[in-house]
Amino acid sequence: MILTIAKKEFAEMWRDGRFRWSALIVFLLLVLSLSFGWRSFSLAQEELRAAQEDSRRTWLEQGNRNPHSAAHFGVYAFKQKTPAALIDPGLDAYSGNSIWVEAHYQNPARNRPIEDSTSLQRFGELSAAGVILFLLPLLVVFLTFDSFAGERERGNLRETAASGIAMRTLAAGKLLGIGAVIFILLVPIGLLGLAAVAFSSGIGAVADEAARLAAMFVTYALYLFAFLGLGIAVSAWARSSKTALVVLIGFWVFSALLLPRIVNEISAVAYPVPTAQDFWAAVDKDTKEGIDGHDPQNKRTKELEERVLAQYGVTKKEDLPINFSGLSLQASEEHANRVYDKHYGELQERHRGQKMMVDLAGLLSPLIAARSASMGFAGTDVHHQQHFTGEVERYRRDLQKMLNEDLAFNSTAKTASTYAVGREFWEKTPDLDYQRPSFGWVAAQQWLSTLLLAAWVLAAFGAALSAAGRTRID
Amino acid sequence: MLKAIELSKHYNGTRALDSLDLEIGEGEVYCLLGANGAGKTTTINLFLNFVEPSGGRALINGVDVSEHPLETKKYLAYIPEQVNLYKNLSGLENLQYFSALAGRDDHSREELRGFFDEVGLQREAADKWVATYSKGMRQKVGIAIALAKDAKALLLDEPTSGLDPKASNEFSELLKKLSGNGAAILMATHDLFRAKDTGTRVGIMKHGKLVAEMTTDEIGHTDLEGVYLEHMSE
Numbered sequence: 001m002i003l004t005i006a007k008k009e010f011a012e013m014w015r016d017g018r019f020r021w022s023a024l025i026v027f028l029l030l031v032l033s034l035s036f037g038w039r040s041f042s043l044a045q046e047e048l049r050a051a052q053e054d055s056r057r058t059w060l061e062q063g064n065r066n067p068h069s070a071a072h073f074g075v076y077a078f079k080q081k082t083p084a085a086l087i088d089p090g091l092d093a094y095s096g097n098s099i100w101v102e103a104h105y106q107n108p109a110r111n112r113p114i115e116d117s118t119s120l121q122r123f124g125e126l127s128a129a130g131v132i133l134f135l136l137p138l139l140v141v142f143l144t145f146d147s148f149a150g151e152r153e154r155g156n157l158r159e160t161a162a163s164g165i166a167m168r169t170l171a172a173g174k175l176l177g178i179g180a181v182i183f184i185l186l187v188p189i190g191l192l193g194l195a196a197v198a199f200s201s202g203i204g205a206v207a208d209e210a211a212r213l214a215a216m217f218v219t220y221a222l223y224l225f226a227f228l229g230l231g232i233a234v235s236a237w238a239r240s241s242k243t244a245l246v247v248l249i250g251f252w253v254f255s256a257l258l259l260p261r262i263v264n265e266i267s268a269v270a271y272p273v274p275t276a277q278d279f280w281a282a283v284d285k286d287t288k289e290g291i292d293g294h295d296p297q298n299k300r301t302k303e304l305e306e307r308v309l310a311q312y313g314v315t316k317k318e319d320l321p322i323n324f325s326g327l328s329l330q331a332s333e334e335h336a337n338r339v340y341d342k343h344y345g346e347l348q349e350r351h352r353g354q355k356m357m358v359d360l361a362g363l364l365s366p367l368i369a370a371r372s373a374s375m376g377f378a379g380t381d382v383h384h385q386q387h388f389t390g391e392v393e394r395y396r397r398d399l400q401k402m403l404n405e406d407l408a409f410n411s412t413a414k415t416a417s418t419y420a421v422g423r424e425f426w427e428k429t430p431d432l433d434y435q436r437p438s439f440g441w442v443a444a445q446q447w448l449s450t451l452l453l454a455a456w457v458l459a460a461f462g463a464a465l466s467a468a469g470r471t472r473i474d
Numbered sequence: 475m476l477k478a479i480e481l482s483k484h485y486n487g488t489r490a491l492d493s494l495d496l497e498i499g500e501g502e503v504y505c506l507l508g509a510n511g512a513g514k515t516t517t518i519n520l521f522l523n524f525v526e527p528s529g530g531r532a533l534i535n536g537v538d539v540s541e542h543p544l545e546t547k548k549y550l551a552y553i554p555e556q557v558n559l560y561k562n563l564s565g566l567e568n569l570q571y572f573s574a575l576a577g578r579d580d581h582s583r584e585e586l587r588g589f590f591d592e593v594g595l596q597r598e599a600a601d602k603w604v605a606t607y608s609k610g611m612r613q614k615v616g617i618a619i620a621l622a623k624d625a626k627a628l629l630l631d632e633p634t635s636g637l638d639p640k641a642s643n644e645f646s647e648l649l650k651k652l653s654g655n656g657a658a659i660l661m662a663t664h665d666l667f668r669a670k671d672t673g674t675r676v677g678i679m680k681h682g683k684l685v686a687e688m689t690t691d692e693i694g695h696t697d698l699e700g701v702y703l704e705h706m707s708e
Contacts (some may be wrong), residue, residue, distance in 0.1 A: 004574045008563065015562040015603075155558035162522055163575040163623070164547030473524040 001165070005173020006180065013143065013181050023185055026131065026139055030189050033126045037086035038196050048078045048097065056431055064420040067403040068329060074102035075399075077392040077432050079109070082379045083197040084212045088129030090380025099389065101396045101432070103403075104333065106340040108276075109389055128193065129374050132220050133367055134256055137227040140182060141248040144231025147174050148471055149241035161473045167236070171468030174232055175461060182224050190217045211439040215377040215446070222453040223370035229460025236467035255365035263361040263368065271353035279343065286339040297332070304331050318413045325416060326408025333400050340393070348386050355382050362452040369456065373449040376442055383445050387437050395432050402429060475500055475549075475627050475658035476521065480530035483516050483682075490516040492682040493530065496660075498675075500626075503649060503659040505669035507702055508679035514662035516682070518629045521660070522552060534627055548577060550627040551620030555635055557612045561605040565595065565615050568604055573622035581622055589618040593648055610641030617648045620657075628652065630661040634668055646672045666702060670695045678705050 013019050055076040062073060079097040096109030148171075151157040160170060190213075197209050231248055238244035274282070289296050308327060309315060317324045355372075362369030375381035411419035478496040482489070491513040498504045506514045519525045520532050523543040532539045534546040559568040569586050573579070581589075590600050593614040604612065613633055620628055628649075634642040642665070649672050653659055663669055669676050670690050676698065678686040685705050693701070 001575070004571065004579065008560070008567075008571050011567070012560055012562055155554065155556065156560065158522075158524065158554065159552065159558050159572065160575065161524065162547060162550070162552035162629075163572050163619075164544050164577070165575045166544055473522075474519070 001169055002173045002176055005165075005170060006177035009147075009174050009177025010180050013178065019143065019181075022139055022142060026135055027185070027188070029126075029131050029135065030128055031192065033128045033131050034086070034189075034192055034196060036126055037089065037128060040089075041081050041083065041086035045081045048080050051076065051098070052078045052080070052432075059429070060423060060426045062426065064422040066416075066420055067407045067425075068103065068326075070421075070426075071103035071400060071403045074100055075432070077101055077395065077434065079385075079388045080434065082436055083209055084216065084378040085380050086196060087127070087193050087213075087216065088374045088378035088380055089127050090129075090375035090378055091382060091385065092380045095382075095385045099392045101392060101399065103329075103400060104336060106336075106344060106393055106396065109385070128189070129216075129371075129378070132189070133223065133371055133374065136185075136220075136224055137252055137256065137367075138249075139185075140178075140224050140227040141231055141245070141252060143178055143181065144174075144228060145235055145245040145248050146241035147178070147232050148236040148468065149238050149244045150235070152471075152473070153241055157471075157473055167468040167471050168465050171232055171236060171464050175228065175464060178232075179225060179228055182228060183221065186217065186221055186224070193217075208439050212377045212379065212442065215439070215443070216374055219370055219373040219377065219450070219453065222450075222457050223366055226366040226453065226456035226460045229457060229462075229464045233460060233463035233467045236464065236471040239472075256367040259361060259365045260358075260368055260371070263358050267354040267357040270357060271350040273347060273350050279347065283339055283343050286342070287336055290335075291339060291342060300331065300335065301328055304328060321412065323408050323411040323413060323416050323419075325413075326404050326406070326411070330401060330404035330408065333397070333404060337397060344389075344393075351382055351386070359448055359452075362449055366453060366456045369449045369452040373446050373453065376446040376449065379436055379442070383442075384437070387441075388434060391434055392432065395430070399429060475535055476504075476660055477533040477536075478517070478520070478530065479533070481517070481520055481527055481532055482529040483513075483520060483525060484528040489682045491520065494684055496677070496684070498627075498658045498660055500656045500658055501653050502675060503653050503661065503673045505673035505676045506660065506662045506679055507664070507666065507669060507676060508662075509706060512679040513682040514679055515631055517679075518552075518631050518660065518662060521550070521629055522547070549625065550629060551616075551623055551625035552629045553613065553616040553620070553631070553633045555632040556609065557616035559604040559607075559612055559615060562603050564601050565590070565604055565607065565611070566600040568615060569600075569618050569622060572619045576619075576623040578623055586622065589621045592621060593618045594644060608641075610637050610644070613637065613641070613645055614648070617645070617652070620652065626657060628657055628659040628661075630659065630663075632663055633661065634663065634665055642668065666699050667695060670698050678702060680705060680708075 055078070059075045062070060065073070077099045081092075085092055093113045096112050098111045099109050100107045146153075148157065151160070161167065193216075194210070194213055197213055230251065234247050235241065235244045238247060287297070290300070304327065305317065305324065308320065308324060309317070312320055312322075314320055358368060359372050362372060372381070376383065406421065406425065407416075407419070476496070476498040478494045481491060481494040481496075483491040494513075494517060496504070506517065508514055516525070520527050521534065521539060523532075523539040523546070526540060535549045537546050539546045559565070560571070563571065566583070566586055569589065570581070573581060573586070587597060587600060590597065595611060595614050595618070599607070599611065604615070607615070616633070630649075634645050637645060646668055649659060649661070653674075661669075661673070670693070673690050675687065675689050676693075677684050678701070686701060688701070690698075
């Protein structure tokens with residue numbers, strides 16, 4: 001019975017010229033946004049890969065140099081674009097995609113695409129995820145707002161009810177039939193996305209990427225099904241299709257346009273982050289005075305000197321068989337690392353706090369839950385950015401240690417001023433090969449948003465069935 | 475087959491229907507006459523359980539409609555002033571859909587086409603979208619649905635208003651055929667001529683009350699009009 005109704009809903013919708021036109025427009029927008037995404041992805045990917053290779057080449061070809069001088073010379077780490085980002089660029093425009101890896105400083109990621117963009121681009125990049133998250137629910141609203149109210153107004157509902165069918169069964173059939181229409185709209189999008197990603201990532205990385213894509217597909221399907229259930233619920237509840245349309249558009253405005261902005265503002269107040277100036281002033285203070293303020297830099301150096309002299313049984317640094325300044329550099333590096341762990345740790349904690357607060361608002365807005373899951377699976381959210389900066393920092397610390405230890409143990413105070421290493425050594429330093437976290441890592445983070453979305457669907461479907469059970473026939 | 479026992483409906487103090495007692499047996503065509511707002515449509519809505527009665531009971535085939543709203547609808551077909559079909563489905567698809575909803579999804583396409591023949595719809599029309607149908611054609615699809623459903627009782631709410639005389643006549647012939655097959659028919663109408671011609675009994679309603687009842691055998695057409703006007707002027 002439900003299947004009969006679903007088939008009829010499907011046929012009716014498919015034959016509706018208005019539906020075909022709006023579906024076509026949305027579909028073209030998606031194709032357009034995917035090709036934009038594809039273009040900017042392949043451009044950026046080429047540039048970033050070339051830049052990463054350049055940085056390594058420059059490092060290898062820097063000639064003979066003192067290791068610490070090389071440490072100041074530094075290398076660059078670039079965050080490669082991931083194929084799923086062509087569907088949902090997420091925060092990519094706002095988060096830096098390159099980090100200067102140098103001695104003493106854990107630099108923040110720089111080079112934010114938004115800084116170079118025109119005001120038009122600032123208004124909003126046309127991304128496939130944007131079309132799906134913001135425009136497709138409107139299409140679903142147009143498909144559902146008169147599913148009950150309109151049939152009531154046109155008198156169809158009386159005929160249908162008179163044939164002895166329960167209104168709940170009718171609602172179930174409509175959910176299935178219109179759900180199938182939505183699904184069919186999504187399938188070519190999914191295939192296009194898969195094709196684009198398969199082309200751009202090479203066959204090797206496809207398994208993990210496919211899992212992410214599948215998760216994005218499920219996210220979008222759940223999101224639109226939530227709107228489907230709501231649409232039918234409101235249509236069954238409302239007295240007229242006009243009322244249903246106004247209520248549904250109102251919900252869309254609230255949940256997709258207003259609430260995300262409001263929640264962003266609130267989270268920024270609840271978890272304030274320091275300005276760059278204050279941040280670096282605090283880092284500077286702790287570096288000089290020690291983290292607890294009782295461990296100043298010159299005291300630390302003095303203690304290290306005494307310890308090393310005692311260890312080697314000499315009284316003067318000049319008599320050491322090693323280069324004390326290498327050890328001293330590494331010691332200050334390690335102290336600085338603790339300072340950075342504290343300050344960046346706090347900063348990231350706050351960013352995660354903001355993110356958690358926004359994610360929880362997914363309870364009030366399916367868009368927020370879907371957007372969070374979409375960015376997460378696409379690898380363009382704050383968690384992925386922190387993973388990138390974390391990995392680069394680990395690389396920086398390893399590299400600094402290697403350079404400082406080479407300086408310490410392969411030179412002495414006498415030879416220090418002329419000590420230099422060459423290409424052979426540079427080749428031994430590791431190359432930064434940043435690997436994006438696995439799907440399992442992402443899935444562990446996205447359970448909340450996914451759960452919220454599933455809850456939205458269940459609640460919306462439940463509301464649709466219960467509102468249909470109570471709908472007036474007249 | 476159709477039975478109302480002290481059936482009443484009040485809307486905020488106004489009595490839309492006041493203690494209606496009515497019984498319509500197999501093969502009977504009962505025509506309800508009366509001005510707009512006399513309670514004819516309310517009576518039909520109560521039999522359909524689209525509104526809850528304020529008092530009394532409505533029975534179809536001996537089953538109370540408010541207690542078993544879905545079961546009682548299995549026996550009946552409903553044809554309003556305008557049979558509201560799905561416009562961008564063909565007549566055949568509408569027939570198939572509505573008979574499937576009524577639990578009769580066992581008809582083959584050929585059988586369904588047979589119902590179209592029976593109600594006098596042309597076969598090529600069956601595959602056209604209902605949007606292209608005339609009102610008379612839609613009413614015929616309504617009858618075809620009743621046939622496909624094998625309805626024991628028909629509730630008709632001014633089914634012939636707005637039909638041209640020929641279409642109206644064809645419709646009446648179909649009703650006679652249905653009642654000949656044993657269906658009980660309750661028809662609300664303004665058409666005294668049709669009531670006399672098609673009906674076996676006639677009831678006149680006023681302000682929610684059934685004020686007069688007669689069999690059509692015992693009264694001529696002009697007499698019916700006289701009786702009707704007499705009741706209206708009181």
